[in-house]
Amino acid sequence: MIQAVQGFLEAHSAIIGLLILAAMFVEFLRERFPVPVVALLGTCAFLVTGLLDSPGFFGTFSNSAPIAVGAMLILSGALMRTGAIEAIINVIVARAERHPRLAVVEVFAGLLLASPFLNNTPVVVIMIPIMFRLAQATGIPAKRLLMPMSILAVLGGCLSLIGTSTNLIVDGIARKEGMAPFGIFEITPYGLAGVAAGIVTLLLLIRLLPSDPVSTETASAGADYLTELTPRADSQQIDRPLTSLPVFKGGVKLLGLRRGAETVRTGLEERRLRRGDRLVVRASAVELMTLRTSRDFEIGLGGPTSPSADVGAAVETMISPSHPSIGRRLGDIPFLSRVGVRVLGVSRHNHLPGPDLGNARIRAADRLLVTGEPRQIQQLRENRNLLGVDLTLTRPFRRAKAPVAIGALAATVAVAAFDLVPISIAAVVAIGVILATRCIDAEEAWSSIDGNVLILIIAMLAVGTGLEQAGSVALMVSWFTPLLGHASPTLLVFLIYFVTLLLSELLSNNAVAAIVTPVVIQLAIDLGIDPRPLIIAVMIGASACFATPIGYQTNALVYTAGEYRFADFVRIGVPTNIIVGVAVCLSIVALG
Template identity: 60%
Template sequence: MHFITALLGIYRAEIGLLILACMFVAFVRERYSPTVIAVVGACAFGIFGLLDEKALFSVFSNGAPLTVGAMFILSGALVRTGVIGRVADLVMSRAQRHPRLALAEVTLGTMILSAFLNNTPVVVLLIPIMFKLAQATGYPVKKLLIPMNAVAVLGGCLTLVGTSTNLVVAGIAADQGMAPFGIFDITPYGLAGVIAGLVALLCLSFLLPSDPPSIAGEGGGTAIQDYLTELIVPQDSDVIGREVGAFGIFGRSVQLLGIKRGGTIRRRDLDQEELHAGDHLIVRADGAAIMTLRESGQFDIGVAADSRTSAHVGAVVEAMIAPSHPSIGERLIDIPFLHALRVRIIGIHRARHLPGPALAEARIRGADRLLVAGGDDAMRALKDNPHLIGVDVSRTRAFRPRKAWIAIAAMVGAVGLSAFDVVGIGLAAVIAVGLILITRCIDPEEAWGAIDGDVLILIFAMLAVGLALEQAGSVALMVGWVTPLLQHAPPWALVFLIYFFSLLLSELLSNNAVAALLTPITIALAHQLGVDARPLVIALMIGASACFATPIGYQTNALVYAAGDYRFADFVRIGVPINIVVGLAVCSALVLLG
């Protein structure tokens, strides 16, 4: 036992490197998620005595992961209040009138949004928009999706809050004694990368495939469910006599399919149609839009056996029609529970297509999903219905457009306070979170649900691994190996070396893991060689994020890879030259301006 203890004491640095090598192999093999590997790796350092308890828990005092979590919540509030959806509707409206100009506007908007928001929800939102733009412009969608994703990734390199990777590197650098990074400190270098990347995308677009994606890809890769529903114009409504085109409710998330009046359904030239009392507007809408329309009270919504049954009171549940349901093949209006209970069906969803021609006349099929509004007693009766599956309160929430200005002000305020050095970005983001919670822009459970816990645990675990490598002497050992090879290298060569080394690792491993691992090594190397660490840290920060050559290089790459039905080689063909061009531009800017 004493021999093992002595061995661990003598070869601490080497054992740390051995654990790191095992983690690297596990990352590459991908049999477990990066988060699991990082957590097990941190545990291994603790088991071998290379990381004590106090040091392990000290990583939770690092502000970077908490700032990342706060930014997730702020992004969630912009979604919850409908800000992101309204931006998408505006883009689609512009695309219908000026499709090619809309492409340029989407590019600029994507870059700006990604500079301040987590770019994963931005890309998720833009995927279906790019499909629509492809239809409007005639460009193959595969020539639009990868460039859109590249712009989003490059936009995240413009500010400190653009990606979680930037915040991780900045947090570790601050712990290592470096001067804190301001929110726009990396902007000049990120802007050089953006300009170079855009030029490269324009010149190399011929390398992108032009074949259409499969049917699976055309869904846009989103999990949004569209429902068929009906909006009924009340007798005392102030919309009577107004033209349909004058309404602002129709857009990306609410599409007008027809107007039913007196038993006749009109499908064409609807924008100029004046509304009458009792008109049924047949619409296609996602769940959030239906809940928003329900809460607005502007229309009656859905169908019921008794017209006095309101859709605006009580709860809303989701229920799936069982294959054994006796009403399969019958009209929805004739389903038995609609006549036995005081409920209102406010939407029906069917995989791959919508039923029709209208909500009441839709023929029921097994696996159809219904949104049903009603009181507590009716909801309990639905749960006891043996012909309904998975009856539960709907988790879909209405948008809160009246609070959109608060969510925008909170985000702008957080960025502004940090930009003018009033407070740090971490404190500013937490204050903004408090504001949107107290004003109910987003409910607490939704706020916590907006946080990607997998990302935060990965960051904390890799912070622990980096600290363990430092305590064990592994960092010093690696720096000692590398220093003789680089001691005569000019500072500009170090910038290029750090950038492209972090880029190469990030194409294979998690960006945040690479950032957490290489930051202390980079800083220690800079101190050993007597050069300024700041340009090297910025090179690491951008190099770990700006990865385009593989579908696993960045999390949004995988989204586009699936949505566009790309091949792995498609990413390599366009991504490698973009990696080189962007890397040369960023490193040159660091050498000239840093």
């Protein structure tokens, strides 16, 4: 019986492989399970049926694509941890306040410059809050910024080999098939054609995007904290102009100056810092945690027995609706004097409390960031009028390490661009550097890796190997070769690009790339033509898909954040797909 089953599997292995693939596609479309789970189950099916042997399966772990993708995600995480990304945000917001329309152009130009060097998925994650801040500063509806941002990030990722995980997957498969590796900027000329076509299309269609507000815009408005900075006695900043203080070069915004009984909110650029001054400022949670380590300023509000801001642990808590001190000044709350903790800042949904930290009257659901000794924190936890007292997950920036993180990324790109070492090797060495120099802690580095992405890549590489071992790839090639044997090179490029694009709109683009690439390579070999231009068509066609929210990871991100409808993507995405695709294919034909 067992021998009969084995004989049947061997005799019909190619068809069985295609049936497994078809079942995976159906499950991708039905979305009963996450895409990585379906890919893993497909791998299991190939293993159980014996269509994929052990050496073939374990050989997928030697592919450089998952390593390169994971490493680039860690490097992106280091840029965030060191505040390099936040510094860019602050510059953008400052520019938007002075030159709103020009700032929008500059942001999108910066996005196109960043996307080729950073995986575009974390870039979009970083850019979504920037877009909301930019929308508030310029008055442009967020929905008219988010979708164009995603489209340009994807097109920017098509400018280099490391811009998208899809490019790395295709390159890894091509190397496995014995082809020469792609250079980091080999696809740039074709990507530029797509970028130019995409920009023109967006300019023509931008008014078709909805302009209704997004709830996230108002929800994000209350994320900052109100706090106060008091110069220490030995501060090196005494007598310096307020607006030139280094503390305000980040995301900390000066709101006012308390000098004695006087509060000043205008003409601050003319004032100098004096001993005893209290600077009323606005800061994000991460900036607030960074200020804790300042040698020049004491931060927050404390009682006679309160510790310094950098002493003890920092916890977050919320004011309960039953708190007896609701409506009273924050400076009069009993736990400041009784417990002896220090309030680093207060945050309120939708707007900032005020006029300053001590005089802010507390309301239910106000969030406090508090620091104190372990015994004092335990007393806060026992206070029934405070909700959710727990250690804050927010960590301070490590700005002193930002040059190291930037240098590590730049060096990775440079050595890969000049083909000195493979991108995966360069990125792993860069990770060693940022960990050794403490740009990012180990647990933070590992949490920067998207496990779903890596599982999907490895599983689909295994599925691709299984299709080859089962003879399914050869069978598909035998079907297509007679149909395409008489097609001109131009028609061949167009067909492969748009077939890849269509599949990617419905399925995972990484999965499509992993399946289509070996088929295209074998097809080119059988037709006696250079497979390289066709592989470039697969690379860009698998990424540059904008007509559905599931077409690409960044589409899904902005679909949720921007509260778009499915029809919004179709309205903008279909013409963008066509125009970009035609431009890319013509450039491949002309230059390839």
